[in-house]
Amino acid sequence: xxxxxxxxxxxxxxxxxxxxxxxxxxxxxxxxxxxxxxxxxxxxxxxxxxxxxxxxxxxxxxxxxxxxxxxxxxxxxxxxxxxxxxxxxxxxxxxxxxxxxxxxxxxxxxxxxxxxxxxxxxxxxxxxxxxxxxxxxxxxxxxxxxxxxxxxxxxxxxxxxxxxxxxxxxxxxxxxxxxxxxxxxxxxxxxxxxxxxxxxxxxxxxxxxxxxxxxxxxxxxxxxxxxxxxxxxxxxxxxxxxxxxxxxxxxxxxxxxxxxxxxxxxxxxxxxxxxxxxxxxxxxxxxxxxxxxxxxxxxxxxxxxxxxxxxxxxxxxxxxxxxxxxxxxxxxxxxxxxxxxxxxxxxxxxxxxxxxxxxxxxxxxxxxxxxxxxxxxxxxxxxxxxxxxxxxxxxx
Numbered sequence: 001x002x003x004x005x006x007x008x009x010x011x012x013x014x015x016x017x018x019x020x021x022x023x024x025x026x027x028x029x030x031x032x033x034x035x036x037x038x039x040x041x042x043x044x045x046x047x048x049x050x051x052x053x054x055x056x057x058x059x060x061x062x063x064x065x066x067x068x069x070x071x072x073x074x075x076x077x078x079x080x081x082x083x084x085x086x087x088x089x090x091x092x093x094x095x096x097x098x099x100x101x102x103x104x105x106x107x108x109x110x111x112x113x114x115x116x117x118x119x120x121x122x123x124x125x126x127x128x129x130x131x132x133x134x135x136x137x138x139x140x141x142x143x144x145x146x147x148x149x150x151x152x153x154x155x156x157x158x159x160x161x162x163x164x165x166x167x168x169x170x171x172x173x174x175x176x177x178x179x180x181x182x183x184x185x186x187x188x189x190x191x192x193x194x195x196x197x198x199x200x201x202x203x204x205x206x207x208x209x210x211x212x213x214x215x216x217x218x219x220x221x222x223x224x225x226x227x228x229x230x231x232x233x234x235x236x237x238x239x240x241x242x243x244x245x246x247x248x249x250x251x252x253x254x255x256x257x258x259x260x261x262x263x264x265x266x267x268x269x270x271x272x273x274x275x276x277x278x279x280x281x282x283x284x285x286x287x288x289x290x291x292x293x294x295x296x297x298x299x300x301x302x303x304x305x306x307x308x309x310x311x312x313x314x315x316x317x318x319x320x321x322x323x324x325x326x327x328x329x330x331x332x333x334x335x336x337x338x339x340x341x342x343x344x345x346x347x348x349x350x351x352x353x354x355x356x357x358x359x360x361x362x363x364x365x366x367x368x369x370x371x372x373x374x375x376x377x378x379x380x381x382x383x384x385x386x387x388x389x390x391x392x393x394x395x396x
Contacts, residue, residue, distance in 0.1 A: 006149065006396070010372055013037060015107040016048075018092050018146070019365030022084070022114045022137070024191025024269055025216055025326060026063040027232070028054035029088060031095045032361035039373035043175055045366060049099035050358040053091045059083070060232070067116045067269045077116070077136060084114055085138030089145035103146050110368025110392070111152035112360070113137040118268045120164040132156070133165045139395040151368040151392040158378045163385030166266035170196040170209035170379045171370070172363040177322070178202060185310060185318035185344070187337075188360065189215040189327025192268055193306055196382075199316045208315045209382040210263035213256065213305035214272045214298075216326050221277040222295045234295065237332030243296030246289050253280070253301040259308045264384035302327070303336030310341065317343070324349040324356040368392060 009015065014037045021030040033049040055063070066072035066080060088111060096103050113135030122129040139152040155165035173186050178198045186196045193215035197208040216233060223234045234240055258267055284294045310318065321344050327333050328348045338346045349356035370377040376388035 006372070009107055009149070012107065015369065016101065016105055017365040017369055018095060018106055018109040019361040019363065019368070020088050020091065020109065020111040020142075021360040021364055022055075022112065023360070024067070024115060025220060025233075026055060026060045026067070026114070026191070027326070028052055029091045030357065030361040031091045032358040032365060033095055033099050033101065034362055034365045036365065036369045039370060039375050041175065043366065043369070045176060045362065047355060047358055047362055049095060050355060050361070051091065051095040051098055052357060053087070053094065055087075059087075063114060063116070064269075068274050069117055069270055072116070080116075081136035082138050082141065084136060085141035088137055089142045092142060092146055106146045106148050108148055108368055108372060109142055109146060109150045110364040110366075111137060111139055111142060111150055112154065112364045113139075113152055115268060118166070118266065118270060120159070120166070120266050131159065133159060139393070143395040149372070149394055149396045151371050151394050153393045154364075154367055154377075154391040157389045157391040158383050158385050161378075161380075161385040161387055161389050163378060163380065163383030164264050164266045165383065167194045167196070167209050167211060167382060168367065168378070168391070169194070169360060169363045170207050170382050171204075171377050172366040174198060174202075174204055174207050174379070175366065182319040183316045185314065185321045187212070187306055187321055187323045189302070189323060189325040189333065190360070191215055191217040191220070192272070193302065193327070195306065195309055197310075197314045197316065197318060204379060205381050206315065207379055207382060208263065208313065209379065210309065210313065211266045211268075212309040213259055213267065214302055216302075217269065217272050218277055218280070218298045219295060219302065221274070222281075222291065222298055225281070226291045226295060233326070234299075234330065237299065237330040239292065240296045240299040240332045243290070243292035243294075245300045246284075246293050246297045248287060249284055249289055249294065249297045250300055250304070252283060253297070254304060254308075256305070259305055260312060263313055264382060299330070299333055300336050303333060303340050306337060307340035310344075319345065320352070321346045322349055322352045322354070323347070324354070324359045328356045
């Protein structure tokens, strides 16, 4: 290791930090190389490079099976956690090669890991009330490959303080995106949709954020069915554009109680996964609604669910909605969003001068940097935690 004393690293003027993210869509690994100086409101973040490494089909399918909750005992979890750790490490090395940086120059890495189960609400287990979250992907393998500290497993510390463990990105969005004169909303559309509202000139405790509902997850599952597995997502929204929105199905979907549940709230594959899609498809089949029209309706529903969340729960109505994640590449979805939010300027991260692909990976570089500096890096007003905490475990 390069630093026997973490204070040496903590006090460096500038740090090269890699951020890693693999989301609920389980499509692959986002790896961002950043240069970071300072902490808190004084932080300065510069994205230097980015690399996306797709998961092989069999890896993605196994992640999704494990993530459904009914499959995957200790043996599968052990194998997958170490496989993912190895894949994350290889992604870091590939990013270094792409950026022309030696692995030994990397100071720190922040790893979200792969969520395989998220249980924010307490459930009875063996006679005890238990909640929790599980992200896998062995950080020690990344630390060994890079020769630097790796900080990961962020969510559990927030949950220990009574929070939902999500969303985490609002802290970094507050540092990077807030404006003094305009209210900015940031909508990520990955497997799940999540929004952050930054009122003009806000302080951290004034930030509102929550999961809005499904992002790409339901559309992806329907695309797999529609194409007999030839496609894992609706590239450019082309399939949805060729279908028709069914009003009966749309109204059924909009009855989803999650949409009107008050924040703090979070959701994931455990809610919008295999069972949800099977029930949706059965409802449609009973009414002779084609699978193509299901997909078109699901795209509209994703946009409507985002609009419901903003109308019902935004502390201030946004002037701008900046869209990131894979959904920002879907022009059909963006068109629906503009239709659902006519008084808000909807734009992509690229149109706002940022990188949609790298956004969440950069966020985990920032969260790791803050943990290194001993800075609290959750947002209790968002997660419901009883107090601020320093999230992240270190592998050194």
